[in-house]
Amino acid sequence: MSRSLVKFAAIILVIAALLYVGLYGLDFTDKVRFPGVTDSDGITQGLDLKGGTVIVFKADAADPSEQDMETAMSMLRKRLDFQGYTEASVTVQGSNKIRVELPDVQDSDKAVETLGATAQLEFRDANGATIMTGDQVKEAKSEYGQTQQGMTKSQYYISMTFTDEGREKFSEATRTAASQSSSGMNYIEITMDGNTLTRPSVRQQIDSESCIIEGEFTAEEAKALAANISSGRLPFSLKTDEVKVVSATLGEEALNKAITAGIIGLILVMLFMLIMYRLLGLMADIALLFYVSVVLICISVFHVNLTLPGIAGIILAIGMAVDANVVIFERLREELKLGKTVRSAVDAGFNRALSAVIDSNVTTIISAAILWWLGIGTIKGFGLTLLMGVVISMFSAIFVTKFLLKQMIGMNVKAPWLYGLNKNKTGAESVKGGEA
Amino acid sequence: MFDIMKKKWIFFGIAIVLCLISVVSLLFQGFNLDTDFSGGIALTYEVGSDFNTSDIEAIVSEALGANKSASSVQKSGSDVIIKVGYDKGLSDDERTEYSSTTKDAITTALASKYGNAVVDETAALESDVFTDTESAAAEPTEAVTDAAADTSADNAAAITADVADTTESAALESGVRLKSMDDISPSSGQELARSAFWMSLLACAAILVYITLRFEFTSGCVAIVALVHDVLLLLGVYSLFRWSVNINFIAAVLTVLGYSINNTIVIMDRIRENTRHSRKESYGEIANNSVWQTMTRSINTTVTTLLTIGMVYILGVASIKAFALPIIIGIVVGFYSSVFITGPLWATWKDSAVKAKKANTAAKKK
Numbered sequence: 093m094s095r096s097l098v099k100f101a102a103i104i105l106v107i108a109a110l111l112y113v114g115l116y117g118l119d120f121t122d123k124v125r126f127p128g129v130t131d132s133d134g135i136t137q138g139l140d141l142k143g144g145t146v147i148v149f150k151a152d153a154a155d156p157s158e159q160d161m162e163t164a165m166s167m168l169r170k171r172l173d174f175q176g177y178t179e180a181s182v183t184v185q186g187s188n189k190i191r192v193e194l195p196d197v198q199d200s201d202k203a204v205e206t207l208g209a210t211a212q213l214e215f216r217d218a219n220g221a222t223i224m225t226g227d228q229v230k231e232a233k234s235e236y237g238q239t240q241q242g243m244t245k246s247q248y249y250i251s252m253t254f255t256d257e258g259r260e261k262f263s264e265a266t267r268t269a270a271s272q273s274s275s276g277m278n279y280i281e282i283t284m285d286g287n288t289l290t291r292p293s294v295r296q297q298i299d300s301e302s303c304i305i306e307g308e309f310t311a312e313e314a315k316a317l318a319a320n321i322s323s324g325r326l327p328f329s330l331k332t333d334e335v336k337v338v339s340a341t342l343g344e345e346a347l348n349k350a351i352t353a354g355i356i357g358l359i360l361v362m363l364f365m366l367i368m369y370r371l372l373g374l375m376a377d378i379a380l381l382f383y384v385s386v387v388l389i390c391i392s393v394f395h396v397n398l399t400l401p402g403i404a405g406i407i408l409a410i411g412m413a414v415d416a417n418v419v420i421f422e423r424l425r426e427e428l429k430l431g432k433t434v435r436s437a438v439d440a441g442f443n444r445a446l447s448a449v450i451d452s453n454v455t456t457i458i459s460a461a462i463l464w465w466l467g468i469g470t471i472k473g474f475g476l477t478l479l480m481g482v483v484i485s486m487f488s489a490i491f492v493t494k495f496l497l498k499q500m501i502g503m504n505v506k507a508p509w510l511y512g513l514n515k516n517k518t519g520a521e522s523v524k525g526g527e528a
Numbered sequence: 529m530f531d532i533m534k535k536k537w538i539f540f541g542i543a544i545v546l547c548l549i550s551v552v553s554l555l556f557q558g559f560n561l562d563t564d565f566s567g568g569i570a571l572t573y574e575v576g577s578d579f580n581t582s583d584i585e586a587i588v589s590e591a592l593g594a595n596k597s598a599s600s601v602q603k604s605g606s607d608v609i610i611k612v613g614y615d616k617g618l619s620d621d622e623r624t625e626y627s628s629t630t631k632d633a634i635t636t637a638l639a640s641k642y643g644n645a646v647v648d649e650t651a652a653l654e655s656d657v658f659t660d661t662e663s664a665a666a667e668p669t670e671a672v673t674d675a676a677a678d679t680s681a682d683n684a685a686a687i688t689a690d691v692a693d694t695t696e697s698a699a700l701e702s703g704v705r706l707k708s709m710d711d712i713s714p715s716s717g718q719e720l721a722r723s724a725f726w727m728s729l730l731a732c733a734a735i736l737v738y739i740t741l742r743f744e745f746t747s748g749c750v751a752i753v754a755l756v757h758d759v760l761l762l763l764g765v766y767s768l769f770r771w772s773v774n775i776n777f778i779a780a781v782l783t784v785l786g787y788s789i790n791n792t793i794v795i796m797d798r799i800r801e802n803t804r805h806s807r808k809e810s811y812g813e814i815a816n817n818s819v820w821q822t823m824t825r826s827i828n829t830t831v832t833t834l835l836t837i838g839m840v841y842i843l844g845v846a847s848i849k850a851f852a853l854p855i856i857i858g859i860v861v862g863f864y865s866s867v868f869i870t871g872p873l874w875a876t877w878k879d880s881a882v883k884a885k886k887a888n889t890a891a892k893k894k
Contacts, residue, residue: 140847148716152620186719200709201628331620335627335711342572342707346845353843357836364832400848401776407840408855411833412787418832419794422825448797451742452790458734459786463779466727468720471779478783 096502103495107382114388127392134392138399140470141347143340144195147204149330151188160327165190167323168207174319175206175312185468189333200337202312208330210285211320215265218277223265225325228258232321234314235304248314250305252321259301267297284317350403357407358384365414369421371500371510376417379492383413386484387477396480402473405460409481412456416489419452420445424511434506438497446490453486532819533812536872543757543869550764557767562774565721567714568599568613569627571634572846574606575642576702584608584638591637592630600772604846607707610634614714627711638704645705724778731785739793746881747796750874751789754865758788761861762854776847780854787833787855788862791826792870798822799874811882815875819867830863 117128127134139146151164165182168190172180177194185191197203213226231253237246254262265280272278279293282305290307309317362380365373387406391398424441432440460482463475532539563570581601588610589597602609612630614623735755740748762784766773798818806814834856841852 150620150713150716200711204624331713332624332711333713333716335709337706337709339705339707341574341705342845346848349843349845350840350848353839354836356843357839360835360839361832364828364835368828400845401779401851404837404840404844404848404851407836408783408833411836412790414832415790415829418825418828422822422828426821444801448794451797452793454738455735455789455793456783456786458738459731459782462727462731462734463782466723466730467779468723468775471775474779474783 096499100496100499100503103492103499104378107378107385110385110389111381114385114392117392129388129392131392136395136397137343137347138397138402138470138473139193139195139336139343140338140400141343141398142195143198143338143343144193145197145200145203145338146334146336147192147194147200147207147332148185148334149190149192149208150333151190151328152331153188153328156188156328161188161190164326164328164330167211167326168192170323171207171316171319174322175315190330196340198337198339200335204332204335206316206320208332209320210326210329211323212285212325213321214283215262216281216283217265217269218272218279218281220281223280224258224261226321227324228255228261229253229321230255230258232318234309234311234318236311247306248309248311249307250309250314250318250321251302252305253302259299262303263297263299266294266299269294270296284320289317346400347403350400350407354403354407354410358410361410361414365417369417369511371505372417372421372424372497375493375496375500376414376421376489378496379417379488380410380413382492383481383485383488384410386488387481390480390484391477396476397473398477399470399473401470402477405474405477406481409478409485412482413485413489416445416449416453416486417493419448420489420493428508428511434508434511435501437511438494438501442490442494449486449490453482456482529820531816532868533816533872533875536876539868539872543865546764547757547760549768550760553764553767557770559763559767559773560770561717562772563611563613563710563712563717564774565717566613567712567717568611569630569712570609570611570708570710571631571706572607572609572708573635573638573704574707575608575638575704576606576646577642579603579608579642581608583641584610587637587641588612588634591633593633607846609846616714620713623713631709631711635704635706643703645703720775724775727778727782728785731782735785735789739789743796743800746874746877747799750870750877751792751796753873754792754862754870755785755789757865757869758784758858758862762858765857766854771853772850774850776851777854780851780858783855784858784862788858788866791822791829791863791866794825795819795822795866795870796874799871811875811878812872815871819871823867826863826867830859833859 113126113128115128115130117131117134118126129135149168151161153160156164161184165184169180169182172178172182172192172194177197179195181193183191183193192203192207194203211226213229215223215225217223229252232250234248235251236248238244269278269280273295278295279291281291282289290305292306305317358380362377365376365380367373369376387409390396396402420441423445424437427437427440427444428434457479460475460479463471464479465475467475581603585598585601588601592598592612596612598610599613600609600611602611612634614626618626732752732755736748736752739751743751759781762781765771766777795818798821799814802809802814802818809817837852837855837859841849841856844852
């Protein structure tokens with residue numbers, strides 16, 4: 093008996109420790125740190141929870157090659173980095189779409205405009221002929237200051253550095269332009285996607301490796317423009333296919349309500365199990381806590397991108413988690429009614445119910461896996477958490493509950509009432525079959 | 529406890545009638561497709577004062593102009609969800625333009641009726657600490673000056689920008705503010721529908737293969753009949769009541785596909801076991817016993833799952849309610865089909881197979 097008690101206490105401690113780690117994380121002198129879900133970096137929140145913008149761009153090309161998609165994607169990434177959207181994510185969706193997720197950003201119009209720009213930078217002469225393109229620009233950055241001597245006002249401008257080829261072309265073009273000063277054709281036009289940014293007049297040949305673009309830019313515009321020039325031209329133009337914006341307020345409200353729903357749901361299920369199955373129910377409840385802790389730990393360890401449907405998946409799985417226990421306990425009760433001892437009833441209950449438990453969970457696993465594999469956006473998250481939930485719950489219902497019950501029996505806790513059996517064996521007659 | 533086999537025709541009848549109603553509704557009425565599938569703009573505003581949907585409908589129609597109106601205006605607590613479809617034949621660029629002007633027009637119109645967003649300042653100040661100043665979208669000074677300028681176009685900009693900064697998590701005291709926006713192109717919706725169709729088909733096929741491998745063919749077929757019944761009724765309910773169908777609905781249907789078959793499988797598993805041990809019982813008796821032996825379990829499992837997903841429905845925000853509801857319906861419908869249809873159907877099928885065999889051997893003897 094004492095050995096069982098030790099084992100029982102041990103597993104309770106293990107589960108309590110797991111639950112603690114799941115909630116608050118681990119922290120060994122800062123070397124081994126491992127966040128729990130209550131830590132700020134514990135949950136990777138989806139955009140529908142923390143607020144932000146999702147933009148799905150579609151390539152405006154009939155059948156873009158994989159390489160072009162890769163190029164476009166890495167360019168979008170560069171543009172985002174340049175503009176300080178460090179938390180943004182860029183992924184390919186299907187064969188011709190790119191999904192950009194911008195946490196904390198709500199002004200979708202601006203984001204669509206700067207990210208989706210083809211960014212074809214052109215230097216044109218007075219006749220409209222292209223002198224050079226953005227390819228010959230090595231670097232571009234936005235700066236603030238006086239662009240000309242004698243100016244009293246500072247402004248934002250873009251300073252560019254040319255490649256050697258660019259420097260040559262620019263020098264050549266400025267020489268030609270300067271020679272035309274009498275006809276008033278001595279200017280060079282700098283355009284972005286066909287829009288004129290600036291049209292400086294040229295007085296003399298400029299043989300320099302740098303040049304500036306001025307215009308009436310705001311800080312953001314200058315930054316965005318510089319980013320687009322630096323990252324280069326997209327292989328195709330991008331059309332917006334989908335824009336979703338969620339405010340942080342809505343996200344927070346959704347998260348809080350979902351967590352409340354989860355906690356209440358969990359408590360209701362635990363009470364239900366306790367009332368229906370007494371001692372067995374208590375064991376199932378402990379196993380359920382094990383399940384909850386493991387799910388929490390998995391979420392933070394694997395950085396599961398938690399979306400609202402994802403949380404619904406976890407909560408749904410709490411309800412499903414006890415299903416395996418219900419199947420097993422019902423079976424166990426039947427075995428008890430047949431007059432078996434508690435010990436053999438537990439063994440028989442688990443063994444006989446095993447096939448039903450596995451078969452019934454596999455189908456849910458199949459659908460969840462398909463949602464995870466083929467689903468788009470938030471649905472993917474739901475598929476993943478549901479899959480995770482069903483697999484972990486099956487494990488906890490079969491192994492953890494059984495282990496706990498064995499210790500109970502080891503401690504000689506065998507009163508049939510505790511196992512959900514009423515003294516007058518009503519209904520036993522109607523139970524047929526199932527005998528070995 | 530009654531004999532399910534004796535009443536089987538009542539159960540079959542109910543199922544058949546409900547399925548027929550579903551099919552008729554699906555054929556003649558179809559679905560009320562949400563913007564996820566049809567393409568369009570969905571805007572969610574929080575309104576700080578009392579409002580009714582007909583007022584908002586009128587405001588939106590006026591804002592859109594040219595005899596246009598919102599495809600739906602729906603109230604959810606203090607929020608209002610406005611959906612506007614796209615005209616056919618708009619090019620991508622025209623559509624982007626249209627969505628942006630539409631959003632501004634509606635926002636401006638609502639603001640002039642209900643006022644600009646006024647939030648609890650103290651809460652706003654606290655939350656400002658967490659606002660990422662690096663994110664280019666948040667430009668607090670812009671919002672303030674724009675609001676002061678008080679021209680209608682600027683109002684729209686101010687409110688849209690509001691979502692980003694001052695209102696981070698502050699409670700709304702009065703006025704309107706934009707909480708979320710979805711803008712989806714029609715082609716994207718069609719693609720989504722296609723992928724949803726393939727996902728469902730793949731899930732059905734995979735489940736059928738698994739059941740056929742694990743059980744005998746008859747059980748597999750019976751399980752699939754129950755599955756078709758569940759999904760058909762779920763689709764039927766949504767079609768009949770014109771509830772809007774979005775991407776979350778697809779996820780819910782697939783969940784129901786996987787889960788509602790749970791009960792069926794437990795019953796089939798019991799039938800499989802009882803058949804192995806049976807000596808004299810008829811198929812009908814085996815089916816009836818198996819269903820009753822697993823009844824408590826079927827009920828309890830359904831209850832626990834409903835407890836959790838029901839909580840999600842009761843407490844959740846609008847989008848998650850729309851996700852939980854079809855799952856709840858699916859679970860209830862799945863309970864009915866598993867308990868009252870699968871067992872009797874299996875027995876009837878088996879009996880007729882035996883009869884056919886007997887007739888066959890009798891014919892041979894002659």
